[in-house]
Amino acid sequence: MNNKQLDALIRAGNPIMIAIDSGLYFRIARGKPSWVVKYTINGKRSQVALANAYPIHSITQAKQDALQIRADVNLGIDPKAKRKRHQQTQLHTVNDLFNDWCINDIDKRLKHPDVPKRFYKNEMKKTIGNCAIKDVTPTDIREMVNTVLKTNRPSTANKTLMYAKQLFKHAVKLNLIRYNPAQAFTENDAAGHQEGRKRHLSLSEIEIVFLTLRKHNDIFTRDNYLACSLLLLLGTRKGELISAQWHQFDIKNRLWHMSIDNKTNTPISIPLSDTAIAILKELHIRACGSEYVFPARRLSKKQPFISHDTINHALSKMFGNTNKKRRVTPNYLGEAGIEHFTIHDLRRTCRSLLAKLGIQFSVAERCLNHKPKGIEAVYNQHDYLDERREALDLLANTLSHLIYPSTAEFK
Structure with missing residues (x-):
């Protein structure tokens, strides 16, 4: 069988299966030509089509492929299984x-x-x-x-x-x-062993920081500002706050019923101070009907709430760091005498202030939703709700005039 004969069969277009070599066949089905290799493995007859058809794959190339398939079969390798494995998702980059x-x-x-x-x-x-x-x-x-x-x-x-x-x-x-x-x-x-961060803000620093943020709300937006205020007042993790949904909040009873989807895998009710309630009411208006407290600011976002990096980037710009568009903002916080800090440092600040206010260790730890350890986790199942409410109210009384003063400033 030569090329002219194969070309003639293709022009005729009739369904056909012709032996070309040992186990190699030329097939025309539904007007399309292909190479087929028949073989027997484990006592069962089977066949497999070659990846490329005639004339892309010449007679000589088809014979070589058929020879390789017969060699694999002699070694107990099923060519169908081999091809399936090869066709699985290829990882290149x-x-x-x-x-x-x-x-x-x-x-x-x-x-x-x-x-x-x-x-x-x-x-x-x-x-x-x-x-x-x-x-x-x-x-x-x-x-x-x-x-x-x-x-x-x-x-x-x-x-x-x-x-x-x-x-x-x-x-x-x-x-x-x-x-x-x-x-x-x-x-x-890389950077060597890193000791746990110890940075926290004093009350005087908190006053300067939040005053500076309010002055530059063109860089640090009102939503970002309110998020930082809640992080300081409640001591929650940033991810827990930005992903919160309105149905979790019971404003009447002043509670945030956080779901099991948090770092400790345990649902918890967080008491809300009057200041936290006021901030949430403002955020509810700003959310414009979204089911999320901090809805995504771009329609193309994959998640329905703001990115985990949004507030971090905003704070970074307040320290004069370059943003993605290569624009550099003045180091407003540095110029105000504030040593660099991160958003997570607000959580450490909250915990430090609770200690300074004389809040019992177990209560303060529970305020931050830290998981008890050892025997304490087994035997102490008290959730300290009343004690936590008293602690967070005391914290709000200490911070409110610094972070959420009269709204006249924002008009």
């Missing part, structure tokens, strides 16, 4: 690898998979995302970590390295690479 890691690992294992996703998007993707997995070298890892270090974010540099190690460990597990290019690096190659 680091972006492909990360997506596979998300689907098959972190989305199943982690309660908050958005954290590593955020680190990858912000710190890793722009440096190595489009690189072939096998081409990433330790030098690339070092450059990526150093890029983060240059922005004066030591903790972020350490975490970026940690997630790089985990990501490429996933590649080793899938036999995509033989060694992990990030494995040999330690914290000393």
Whole structure:
């Protein structure tokens, strides 16, 4: 059988199956030609079509492929199973690898998979995302970590390295690479061991900070300001606050019924002071009918509430850091004499103020929804609601005139 004969059969268009070589057949079905290899494995007859048809695949190439299939069958390898495995999702770039890691690992294992996703998007993707997995070298890892270090974010540099190690460990597990290019690096190659942050704001600093934020509401919006006020008054985690929904709030009984979807996996009712109620009422108007307290500000957002980085970026600009558009704002807070702090430092400030006000340790810890440890967690099931209400009311009395003064300032 030669090319002219095959061309004639194709022009005729009749359904046909003709033997070309040992196990190799030329088939025309529904007017389309293809190569088919028939074989027997484990006592069962079967057949498989070659990936490319004639004339893209010549007679010679088809014979070579058929020969390879027969060799595989002799070794007990089913060509259909081999092809299916080959046709599974192919991972070529680091972006492909990360997506596979998300689907098959972190989305199943982690309660908050958005954290590593955020680190990858912000710190890793722009440096190595489009690189072939096998081409990433330790030098690339070092450059990526150093890029983060240059922005004066030591903790972020350490975490970026940690997630790089985990990501490429996933590649080793899938036999995509033989060694992990990030494995040999330690914290000393990033920012070194980081002690737990101790930064908290004094009352005098709180007064200056919130006054400065109010003066520059073109940079630090009113919604961001109110979010920071609630974080200081309630001591909640930022993620818990920005994802809160209005149905969770019982304004009449002055309670926020936080769902089980929090870091401790335990629902908790948070007492609301008069100041917190006033802030929530203002936010309710600003939400414009949204079911979320802090609705997303862009329609294209994947989540219905504001990004986890929104308030962080706003505060960063108040310290004069460059934003994504490369515009630099003055260091308003620094010029006001305020040492750098982060949004999470407001939670530490809340806890420190509760201690300063003489609030009992167990009550203060419960105010922050810290999970009890050891035998305390087993035997003490009291939720301290009344005690927490008294504590947070006392805290609000201390802070209200500093963070939520007369609305005349905002007109």
